Amino acid sequence: MAASLPQRFKVDFDPNSQIFSLAGTIRPRSIDEIAESIHALREAIDTVRGVLYIDVKRLIQMNNTAFQAFIRVALDACRERSDLRLIVITSSVVSWTTRMFRHLSTIEPQISVEVYDSMFYPGQDYFEDTSFIPILRAQTKLTWRHERTILPRHGMRPGIAVADICCGIGDFAVLAQKEFQPSRIVALDHSKPSLAYARKVAAEFGVTGIEYTYGDASEMLLEDNQFDFVSCRHSLQVFNQPELLLKELYRIVKPGGRVYITNEKNSHCLGEPRAQSIQWTYNELARLLSNFEIDVEFGPKSRRYLADTGFDDILVESFMVTNLDGDPQDFADIIAGWEKMFADMAVRHGETPEFIERFRQGFRDHIFAALHPKGYAGWPIWAASGRKPL
Ligand SMILES: C[S@@+](CC[C@H](N)C(=O)[O-])C[C@H]1O[C@@H](n2cnc3c(N)ncnc32)[C@H](O)[C@@H]1O
Missing domain, CATH: 3.30.750.24 (STAS domain)
Known part of the structure; x- marks a missing residue:
């Protein structure tokens, strides 16, 4: 009824x-x-x-x-x-x-x-903790180099209405606003500390016009068919019911507009030297996080999820963030943040001290590979988008 x-x-x-x-x-x-x-x-x-x-x-x-x-x-x-x-x-x-x-x-x-x-999804207290803020900062600094060239292929262009759902600390919204000058940009997240940080940074740097919004991406108060381009980056994989988020992203994008998502496949993180230790840790990471209903293997599933939601004209590509993208220390900073956060989760999950030591070592070896003068370290990301049918 x-x-x-x-x-x-x-x-x-x-x-x-x-x-x-x-x-x-x-x-x-x-x-x-x-x-x-x-x-x-x-x-x-x-x-x-x-x-x-x-x-x-x-x-x-x-x-x-x-x-x-x-x-x-x-x-x-x-x-x-x-x-x-x-x-x-x-x-x-x-x-x-x-x-x-x-x-x-x-x-x-x-x-x-x-x-x-x-406490509506199992990883919530980790992603809404202030200790997550430096990780987001470090990540966006490196992913943006790739995304700024990828985004136009997925429908980003000047003068359109944009929403970044699950925006975290809002760095992506700031960068997108500078690069593409949208007519409107909404940035929504459920983390109060991240939004407070985003607003503070925007005020300090004189960034205006971004509509920072506290909200739940699975039950948004935004109206239907409002945006030409809706992004949701690294978040379908952390929320335990990604199909609910996708349904909402579909609802708010205009017919003919596009929804752009990025996700990872962490078991494909790699490095040389010390490849084996690195590989072991990232395989274990995917297993560990599945206990928190976090799917860091989501990336290649993007096409299926977009199709099941009803999008057409689906475009999927992947890119590798590496230590050669800029200052290798930036890459190392990301991995150092992961080591701390994920080791905490391993402790909470009741893993043995021996496991935790080996688990940490893989992250340290990834940092070693990143900072080694002849080393190579990578973090693969899947960027995908679909169009809402007219
Ligand atoms: C891994 S972070 C990614 C943040 C940002 N998109 C980025 O790439 O830097 C995941 C974000 O999703 C947010 N999030 C997860 N589930 C959410 C929900 N149901 N509603 C709103 N935000 C949510 C978290 O608060 C967190 O900021």
């Missing part, structure tokens, strides 16, 4: 998962204007046994008239049915909902609140 109303809000009930969802902006002048939606909530309550989930993750605004009307139905139902539990699913992205519904749960114990994105 779904009812779309003229006030730019959506009410939906999925009886299979017992989820009643409210999304958009609900600002009626009188209850009559939302009578249909109130009735839909009553019906949903009558249908369910046990728990009814009330999903308000995309409820941008609700005025007091609407809030009181929905709440009245919920409170009456709790009084009439002692078996009923109402779990309100909020998101930190729309922070007022958590405050308002938490207050309600103090009045009615059958109602509780779950902030769904407080």
